[in-house]
Amino acid sequence: MTIIAAQSEHATEYEDYKATSGQYDETRKRVGVAFITEALKSVGPMDEHALLDAGCGTGTYIDAFKDRVRSVGGVDLSQGMLDQAELKFRDDTTITLKQGSLVELPCENGEFDAATCNEVVYHLASDEKLNRFDGIQEFAHEAFRVLRPVGVFVLNTSSPEQQQDGFWWASLIPEAISNLEKRFPEIETRSEMLVKAGFEIGRTEVMKGEALQGDDYLDPKDPLSSNWRNGDSAWSQVEAEELSSAMEHGH
Numbered sequence: 219m220t221i222i223a224a225q226s227e228h229a230t231e232y233e234d235y236k237a238t239s240g241q242y243d244e245t246r247k248r249v250g251v252a253f254i255t256e257a258l259k260s261v262g263p264m265d266e267h268a269l270l271d272a273g274c275g276t277g278t279y280i281d282a283f284k285d286r287v288r289s290v291g292g293v294d295l296s297q298g299m300l301d302q303a304e305l306k307f308r309d310d311t312t313i314t315l316k317q318g319s320l321v322e323l324p325c326e327n328g329e330f331d332a333a334t335c336n337e338v339v340y341h342l343a344s345d346e347k348l349n350r351f352d353g354i355q356e357f358a359h360e361a362f363r364v365l366r367p368v369g370v371f372v373l374n375t376s377s378p379e380q381q382q383d384g385f386w387w388a389s390l391i392p393e394a395i396s397n398l399e400k401r402f403p404e405i406e407t408r409s410e411m412l413v414k415a416g417f418e419i420g421r422t423e424v425m426k427g428e429a430l431q432g433d434d435y436l437d438p439k440d441p442l443s444s445n446w447r448n449g450d451s452a453w454s455q456v457e458a459e460e461l462s463s464a465m466e467h468g469h
């Protein structure tokens with residue numbers, strides 16, 4: 219494995235991934251592996267692909283694809299998350315991990331056959347109301363730049379409505395969910411940004427029967443654990459007052 223560190227001046231991080239990186243894998247499952255596999259196969263034999271995992275975190279998705287493709291490049295802003303990935307893949311010479319930002323990918327033009335980005339782009343949205351998706355647009359251009367012509371890109375994210383309707387706990391923490399929701403563009407807006415960057419839109423699909431939290435999703439005791447809350451983008455941002463009200467209502 220090769221590790222390359224490059225500080226980006228465009229680094230932004232609204233969750234403290236350094237603090238949560240050690241427990242991150244306990245709180246998340248990978249969703250959409252079959253969908254990504256199908257997409258990778260659509261542009262040639264998978265075992266010949268150089269794959270980019272943009273915002274790779276602790277390497278959850280790298281783990282799923284590393285033995286099925288020629289090589290994997292992982293880029294993430296958080297050195298803490300990359301440190302966890304490094305522990306897993308240190309003996310694998312086909313994996314390169316780089317510290318950097320999606321809006322300024324530390325990668326060559328046309329370096330990859332395929333790219334994936336899972337549950338990351340809401341970090342690129344700013345809290346400002348105006349132009350809040352500029353970062354996602356910049357990333358779309360970057361993803362296009364680092365892919366070879368006729369490469370494939372799988373973007374795994376949610377719509378704002380899914381933030382409201384997709385989690386049983388949304389009514390317990392309405393303020394945090396409403397803030398988080400603003401970080402997710404509508405599906406049509408997201409598609410327009412990809413087209414603007416040069417992509418043709420293939421398929422958009424809702425992953426049914428797969429939850430980010432796996433079987434834990436239905437456990438009503440989960441929000442009582444601070445480890446679990448820190449691994450969730452909405453719960454980790456809940457203010458003290460809303461948290462205590464949620465705990466009261468949840469009983």
Ligand SMILES: C[S@@+](CC[C@H](N)C(=O)[O-])C[C@H]1O[C@@H](n2cnc3c(N)ncnc32)[C@H](O)[C@@H]1O
Pocket residue numbers: 228229230231235246272273274275276277278279293294295296299318319320321335336337338341342
């Ligand atoms: C919810 S985690 C998802 C990690 C991984 N893709 C997964 O599905 O397990 C979000 C990741 O995005 C990374 N991230 C946030 N902002 C970023 C940026 N501007 N550039 C690169 N990575 C970023 C965080 O450090 C974190 O590892």
